Amino acid sequence: MKRILTGLKPSGELTLGSLIGAIKQCVSYQKDYESIIFVPDLHAITVEQDPKELKMRIKKNVALYLACGIDPEKNIIFLQSENVYHANLSWILECNTYMGEASRMTQFKDKSSKKENVSVGLFTYPILMAADILLYDADYVPVGIDQKQHVELARDIANRINNRYGNIFKVPEPLIPEVGAKIMDLQEPTKKMSKSSDNYKGTILLLDSEKDIRKKIASAVTDSEGKVYFDKENKPGISNLLTIYSCLSNLSIEEVEDKFKDYNYGNLKKEVADIVVEKLTEIQTKYENIINSNMIDEVLDKGKNLSIKMAQAKYEKLKEKVGLTR
Numbered sequence: 001m002k003r004i005l006t007g008l009k010p011s012g013e014l015t016l017g018s019l020i021g022a023i024k025q026c027v028s029y030q031k032d033y034e035s036i037i038f039v040p041d042l043h044a045i046t047v048e049q050d051p052k053e054l055k056m057r058i059k060k061n062v063a064l065y066l067a068c069g070i071d072p073e074k075n076i077i078f079l080q081s082e083n084v085y086h087a088n089l090s091w092i093l094e095c096n097t098y099m100g101e102a103s104r105m106t107q108f109k110d111k112s113s114k115k116e117n118v119s120v121g122l123f124t125y126p127i128l129m130a131a132d133i134l135l136y137d138a139d140y141v142p143v144g145i146d147q148k149q150h151v152e153l154a155r156d157i158a159n160r161i162n163n164r165y166g167n168i169f170k171v172p173e174p175l176i177p178e179v180g181a182k183i184m185d186l187q188e189p190t191k192k193m194s195k196s197s198d199n200y201k202g203t204i205l206l207l208d209s210e211k212d213i214r215k216k217i218a219s220a221v222t223d224s225e226g227k228v229y230f231d232k233e234n235k236p237g238i239s240n241l242l243t244i245y246s247c248l249s250n251l252s253i254e255e256v257e258d259k260f261k262d263y264n265y266g267n268l269k270k271e272v273a274d275i276v277v278e279k280l281t282e283i284q285t286k287y288e289n290i291i292n293s294n295m296i297d298e299v300l301d302k303g304k305n306l307s308i309k310m311a312q313a314k315y316e317k318l319k320e321k322v323g324l325t326r
């Protein structure tokens with residue numbers, strides 16, 4: 001059976017973008033694939049985190065995975081920092097990655113240009129991500145388009161190690177949704193909706209209240225044409241709303257365009273808000289039952305043991321080949 005693997009870092013509250021770009025894909029593939037979804041907490045500390053908040057967000061992430069429909073019977077769910085092989089493998093991979101290729105990562109360039117004290121971890125982060133993927137022989141990595149370059153780096157590193165040391169790693173492929181690979185910020189629809197955005201009004205959080213969701217969608221930036229149709233270049237705001245509706249209703253963009261062709265922007269926003277509220281309320285109801293239950297610990301304990309077994313076997317195999325042995 002093919003294997004999928006992904007993770008959503010607990011560096012902020014998960015957003016509608018995280019749901020559509022990554023979690024939703026995992027939910028639909030979990031019946032046909034062996035599935036691994038973890039919490040990349042080591043990735044979160046590439047930028048400064050408040051320890052108490054980080055701890056809380058780790059729990060929230062797991063509760064949200066489950067509330068969004070990730071089935072603990074079908075998935076291995078674990079916390080990255082509880083499995084030492086991720087950081088260990090990352091070191092060996094770092095020693096097999098060139099400065100040139102790591103320096104090409106556009107997310108690093110983007111994020112580091114906006115900050116003063118940038119950690120070395122933020123620079124090497126895609127290599128840790130490669131370790132996350134390669135430890136488990138993942139065939140597919142469900143992610144939004146922003147992560148495609150990182151999965152490609154993981155492929156390059158896997159091929160290099162396989163050439164140098166013999167066949168060790170499966171070469172993974174990104175799994176990017178056809179629609180919804182990049183949900184845009186509601187206030188700046190040419191920018192990705194992001195959990196670390198400073199603009200609170202542009203991002204819908206999975207745990208936002210109905211009132212906030214409706215307010216944010218009602219004030220989404222559109223254009224002055226007044227006609228509803230999909231045109232990413234010239235109508236990024238309206239196209240983003242159509243994309244959100246399409247992903248949550250499972251209708252194609254064409255079907256959604258047709259449904260809304262005679263609507264004005266106000267009415268379109270109202271229906272988009274209705275479907276977002278409906279889906280997120282469902283998730284939030286489940287979340288409330290999970291967040292204070294034992295389920296999170298149970299799931300993470302089971303996942304920890306399973307993931308360590310799998311990762312250890314892969315790590316030891318490479319270590320031996322590299323000559324890190326007596």
Ligand code: ATP
Pocket residue numbers: 007008009010011012014015016017018019020021022023142143144145146147180181182183184192193194195196197
């Ligand atoms: P940040 O913006 O703070 O770096 P992020 O929201 O991109 O964080 P994660 O939550 O870790 O980061 O992303 C988890 C997954 O969700 C990744 O696969 C990412 O590609 C996807 N994702 C995040 N935002 C969006 C979005 N706006 N549209 C589609 N997919 C997204």
Ligand code: LTN
Pocket residue numbers: 005006007008009040043128129132133141142143147150
């Ligand atoms: N880098 C990703 C999170 C992440 C991930 C992974 C995704 C860490 N390790 C392995 C897929 C597979 C992000 O920032 N969204």
